[in-house]
Amino acid sequence: IVLTQSPATLSLSPGERATLSCGASQSVTSSYLAWYQQKPGLAPRLLIYDASSRATGIPDRFSGSGSGTDFTLTISRLEPEDFAVYYCQQYGSSPITFGQGTRLEIK
Amino acid sequence: EVQLVESGGGLVQPGESLRLSCEASGFTFSNYAMHWVRQAPEKGLEYISVISNDGGRTYHADSVKGRFIISRDNSKNTLYLHMGSLRPEDTAVYYCVRDRRVVPGAILSWGFDPWGQGTLVTVSS
Numbered sequence: 001i002v003l004t005q006s007p008a009t010l011s012l013s014p015g016e017r018a019t020l021s022c023g024a025s026q027s028v029t030s031s032y033l034a035w036y037q038q039k040p041g042l043a044p045r046l047l048i049y050d051a052s053s054r055a056t057g058i059p060d061r062f063s064g065s066g067s068g069t070d071f072t073l074t075i076s077r078l079e080p081e082d083f084a085v086y087y088c089q090q091y092g093s094s095p096i097t098f099g100q101g102t103r104l105e106i107k
Numbered sequence: 108e109v110q111l112v113e114s115g116g117g118l119v120q121p122g123e124s125l126r127l128s129c130e131a132s133g134f135t136f137s138n139y140a141m142h143w144v145r146q147a148p149e150k151g152l153e154y155i156s157v158i159s160n161d162g163g164r165t166y167h168a169d170s171v172k173g174r175f176i177i178s179r180d181n182s183k184n185t186l187y188l189h190m191g192s193l194r195p196e197d198t199a200v201y202y203c204v205r206d207r208r209v210v211p212g213a214i215l216s217w218g219f220d221p222w223g224q225g226t227l228v229t230v231s232s
Contacts, residue, residue, distance in 0.1 A: 034218045043202055043225055049218035091216040098152040
């Protein structure tokens with residue numbers, strides 16, 4: 001399954017709402033889709049699994065939604081520490097695949 | 108605290124071999140499937156391999172099949188990636204990752220959490 005993330009780069013200001021999209025080339029089994037955040041020089045961190053469940057310790061300003069082939073990560077009110085690269089991943093079908101990433105930058 | 112610490116990366120020439128290790132702590136290692144994911148410089152994430160909790164089942168991506176082998180030693184809480192016939196395109200940071208859920212014998216995934224800090228492998232002459 002090919003995952004296509006849009007936009008490639010998103011420029012926003014702290015306090016604004018961010019909407020990141022992930023489209024799949026075919027339906028993602030059981031909404032087995034995750035979102036990860038990666039900051040420069042660090043490993044990725046799990047934010048959302050099963051399309052809409054927040055991982056342990058993730059603030060509630062992060063939310064995931066979607067099913068089938070269209071998924072969204074929403075950050076309701078951006079904090080300075082949220083500016084990073086975000087990846088979606090499907091784990092319902094083999095091979096596991098990642099999207100190419102969306103860079104969220106400060107405007 | 109759950110920790111994954113990779114080691115073994117470095118600079119090697121094309122065609123050579125390398126073994127990466129990932130030492131786990133803070134959880135019952137033998138309960139979880141484990142994965143390797145790599146990231147080439149300034150690129151995205153690429154899924155490489157998985158091994159079931161008991162080591163009985165494995166999967167390797169087509170890009171490394173026949174060259175890389177994943178293994179584990181549950182008595183040492185350690186995951187390995189044996190890398191052979193290395194190519195310049197294998198240059199990347201290699202991450203060791205635990206699966207999110209305990210599912211005995213499975214090589215399916217329910218998300219990756221947590222990740223190790225990564226180890227850099229550079230293949231160049």
